[in-house]
Amino acid sequence: MRMKLAFLVATALVATPSYLLAQEKGGVINVATIGEPPTLDPMTSTADLVGIVTQHIFETLYTFDKKWAVTPLLAESLPDVSADGKTYTIKLRTGIKFHDGSDMTSEDVVASLNRWVKLASRGKQAGAFILSIAAGDPATVVIKLKQPYAPLASLLAFNNSAAIIIPAEKQADTMTDFIGTGPYMLKERKADQYIQLVRFNDYKPRSGDSDGYGGARHQYLDEIRFVPVPDANTRVEAAVSGQYDYVDSLPVESYDKLKSSTATQPLVLKPFGYPVFVFNTAAGLTKNVAMRKAIRQALSMEDMMAAAFGGTDFYAPDGNIYPRNFAWSTNAGVAGNYNIADPEGAATTAKKAGYNGEPIRILTSRQYEFHYKMAQVAAEYLKLAGFTVDLQVVDWATLTQRRTDKALWDIYISHSPFLPEPALIGSLSPSSPGWWDTPERKSVVDAFTTEVDPKKRIELWANVQQAMYDEVPFMKIGDFNAVSAISTKLKGVDPAPWPYFWNASIKK
Template sequence: MKLKLAFLLATALIAAPHLSVAQEKGGVINVATIGEPPTLDPMVSTADLVGIVTQHIFETLYTFDKGWKVTPLLADSLPQISADGKTYTIKLRTGIKFHDGSDMTSDDVVASLNRWLKLASRGKQVAGFIDKIEAADPATVTISLKQPYAPLVSLLAFNNSAAIIIPSEKQDEPMKEFIGTGPYMLKERKADQYIQLARFTGYKPRSEESSGYGGARHQYLDEIRFVPVPDPNTRVEAAVSGQYDYVDSLPVESFDKVKASTASQPVLLKPFGFPVFVFNTAEGVTKNVAIRKAIRQALSMEDMMAAAFGSKDFYALDGNIYPSNFIWSTDAGVEGAYNVADPEAAATSAKAAGYKGEPIRILTSRQYEFHYKMAQVAAEYLKLAGFTVDLQVVDWATLTQRRTDKGLWDIYISHSPFLPEPALIGSLSTSSPGWWDTPARKASVDAFTSEVDPDKRVALWANVQKAMYDDVPLMKIGDFNAVAAKSTKLEGVDPAPWPYFWNASIKK
């Protein structure tokens, strides 16, 4: 799916690379992240932090270019799709080596995709549509579907709950050896200290020009070190002082302070995405859809966004899942259900729904400071509506672990970039934490994903959004811009929702 031209020109989430004619080779960069990733197996996690680190180690068959179009990565070309839309023939690149020196073949791809269907939330989203995956020859894989499934290639391209390709004999559950085909390989991991990646000398880049996550991935750097810095204020000071070459996820109010620094400059992603409150629809008090609606009725999205981002330079109120500069933008279901901010009416609704004072357990983290600020505002509005609130502030790794347990929470706070294909939104999968699984979800999502006509899919997405507002598996809070920082000595790093450091180099 194409984004509107105005969006691409105005925002350029992934800009054309700023590579100089002769970038310097060598050196080590240190990247400050929001914390310690819960795993280095990107199949089993939807945490952005996992994808940011592991996209340098592992690769997928496809990825996204600077215009958010799917482009081949380990695949030689885009798939050949049969006339009935049910058979995908994928030609693989040859001469690709894993970090252990072995050659990638179709057997590795088949084994990896089957592992993805079994373990990954996005793989499980696809699994019901898959008939079989086979190796036609050492460099060809065929995927046979039970019915057409339009988002398949986009899901294969996504680095979140990713369909990474690993050696067929390294398919352990959980993963024991972290061996991929990426430009960098895992050298050392010291928990809560750093993850050290070193250049993989056997890497074979694509021949095309670099474009977003696609095209050639150059290895100018000797090493990349990802360092957990959980406290946002510490990340700000580290950016201002130039302690790190790149600092991810800064509070937006630090923009001017970083801009005034001589060591670093801010990186602005505009618009980046949306904060979201995800409900536990499977167990506990929020299993009741009427109580979920009462909670939404109580909340002021405007006050939460103002507390989280301060200036309207960094946020916008918008109940549409996609903003107006996306072809997917629709207001279906939004009227009367977004930014209601009526605790008194919510109290009446909650009582009618059978609410009896049970604690509403809200999981959040201060590593994303804007999550925590929204949680504080939400808690006060919910208390005004008569809800008992149990605000649980944990580190991000703990949150991503706890949210997989249906018995431990009622709401967790997260955020998402605006994704090029709506089927990539995690909550559409019944296996994603939240476990939204209703007849309305099935009818609307199945119709949307099985339709291959682009224009018809736009209309069908409106039905999915309406089902999301009717069933309330989540609440979108608004749109926001994201701020990071990079050293004035760092070249070749462009704004991206999941920052990547192939193509990066250090000015000598």
């Protein structure tokens, strides 16, 4: 019950009456995003921007409902799991068509899941436990595991590094044909101008009511256009003027200005998630764990959060990976390792670790303005500790490309929503940029993911968080609320960490 309550309170997918109102069909909406997605293949990217756009084109076997429980999407029902936890039998929905007119069968699903295991960071994470993926019949897929693996269904449901289902003949490593089963299909992409999606008339929604990302997905709109608007201040002014129907990721200081607009109103996700500084543990200066600890010792998390989010209405200093209203919340490892703000002590620690003036290369972007503000504060604290700082400010697409190259960076700044399953946290996978891959990581993460008892998993998660603080693959900065803007004419859009526009309609 505590877990269920935590998800209800701590996420933004709680149902609102908006989608229950009568909705009109037709129309085009323009959605302003933080920039150009680096790819439209959600298997090969963990960027939230990729997931936001592509979840309308591609679908997964499962997704999450408004309570963050796994729920079927392309699967007919939840998997039938054998008594020993090693065999998942998945029944597929029938009559599902791809955008090219072909029918989805188990052959497509098996090929897609094999591609996911090969290419996706979270697919590789699951692949370490997968023995085989095979078709039982045209509407059944059987996954056999080497040992029980509790997060499998959640990984199959996640839209980030996603296990999308695409036609069996479209499985090239580099995707060139963007053919999915989703309610909208790609019509045109003009780089740095727009991504145009149009209604897929042969889409077969699930029956019943909409339920978070699950349930029925209605196609009221004719077209959705995602428009890159990299500058945060430009996004704010565009929102206030009503230039766009939805504007994603706005600075929190714009809240009052948005409230005064007649065309647009703010949409707040509370709490949304947490910013992170991810370390390169595989190469360069931060390969040394003692150096990572010295950097952490220098920083004031509270000052970074204050610079990024202003008043405490929008942030809270918190070293727990999950806030206190989540069942996953634990204090393990936090004491003495969070919000230390000791540049002088950090200088001593760095010297003992062998620091010799090499630049710390920090990757950040102004498309998420709060990333940049935190980077500025961090740079000043690190300089006080005697570090040389190379602050590299690039667009978000470039950042997501550079972070895949071990030779190019020491820290990159990102953020994450609070995820329903901790195993979804990217840094737990050794293939995720940062490449945390130590015996301690393997020991605690494997123990956590192979345990199926929910109560024991909560206890084991504390060991994972402790290892994160001991080995510092990344630093959580704090908790924050997110602000977006929505047109007063746009209906049926509920607050969500990855905004979606099936079920949306325009009030006429």
